[in-house]
Amino acid sequence: MKIQHAEFLTSAQDLENCPYSTLPEFAFIGRSNVGKSSLINMLTGQKGLAKVSATPGHTRLINFFLINKKWHIVDLPGYGFARVQKEQRDGFHDRIEQYIAGRDSLTCVMVIIDASIPPQKIDLTFVEWLVQSRISFSLIYNKSDKGKKEKIQFHIQAFEQAMKLFSNGKPNTFLVSAKDGFGGGKLIDFMRGYC
Ligand SMILES: Nc1nc2c(ncn2[C@@H]2O[C@H](COP(=O)(O)OP(=O)(O)OP(=O)(O)O)[C@@H](O)[C@H]2O)c(=O)[nH]1
Numbered sequence: 601m602k603i604q605h606a607e608f609l610t611s612a613q614d615l616e617n618c619p620y621s622t623l624p625e626f627a628f629i630g631r632s633n634v635g636k637s638s639l640i641n642m643l644t645g646q647k648g649l650a651k652v653s654a655t656p657g658h659t660r661l662i663n664f665f666l667i668n669k670k671w672h673i674v675d676l677p678g679y680g681f682a683r684v685q686k687e688q689r690d691g692f693h694d695r696i697e698q699y700i701a702g703r704d705s706l707t708c709v710m711v712i713i714d715a716s717i718p719p720q721k722i723d724l725t726f727v728e729w730l731v732q733s734r735i736s737f738s739l740i741y742n743k744s745d746k747g748k749k750e751k752i753q754f755h756i757q758a759f760e761q762a763m764k765l766f767s768n769g770k771p772n773t774f775l776v777s778a779k780d781g782f783g784g785g786k787l788i789d790f791m792r793g794y795c
């Protein structure tokens with residue numbers, strides 16, 4: 601199933617300034633440069649919808665997109681960008697955490713993981729926080745086009761293994777590539793299932 605209609609709605613600095621909504625909402629989050637914005641463009645079929653950058657830390661605001669006039673995708677700033685000043689970085693984290701923990705219409709947090717590299721501590725720490733906070737999330741392994749299939753599978757298994765230290769359950773997982781479109785249909789179907 602494809603997305604027929606997608607439009608940029610608005611940007612917000614923090615939870616307080618997010619638009620009032622009762623529509624189901626899916627927030628895309630992950631390390632800087634993991635491909636959150638690229639993934640949104642791939643899913644919507646609109647290359648320039650979310651801003652993609654070669655410079656990590658590009659997305660600074662909470663960006664809202666209206667999908668098929670029925671649900672929202674939200675592009676969040678990436679976490680763990682070392683070149684952003686520490687004070688500013690912590691501010692980012694606070695604002696993102698407040699949005700995730702406090703947004704009533706948030707249906708599912710879509711955690712984007714780079715499957716082309718081994719598990720990163722910062723991703724595991726974030727996922728652990730979601731588990732402890734009892735926030736509903738899915739894992740989206742991106743960049744499946746980058747490297748051999750065996751290596752990608754090895755990284756995914758290692759991530760799942762590491763998660764066992766703090767979680768009994770197994771979240772929904774998806775393997776995708778924002779670059780070549782792999783897995784996009786399944787991800788859209790999953791989100792549409794809530795709408
Ligand atoms: N090979 C490959 N490259 C990708 C994929 N997804 C994104 N990229 C590249 O990764 C870089 C970062 O992509 P963005 O979409 O800007 O990443 P982001 O997570 O939104 O980054 P921030 O907004 O800085 O947090 C770009 O150069 C993309 O072209 C993918 O699936 N495969």
Ligand SMILES: [Mg+2]
Pocket residue numbers: 636637638651652658659675
């Ligand atoms: Mg981005």
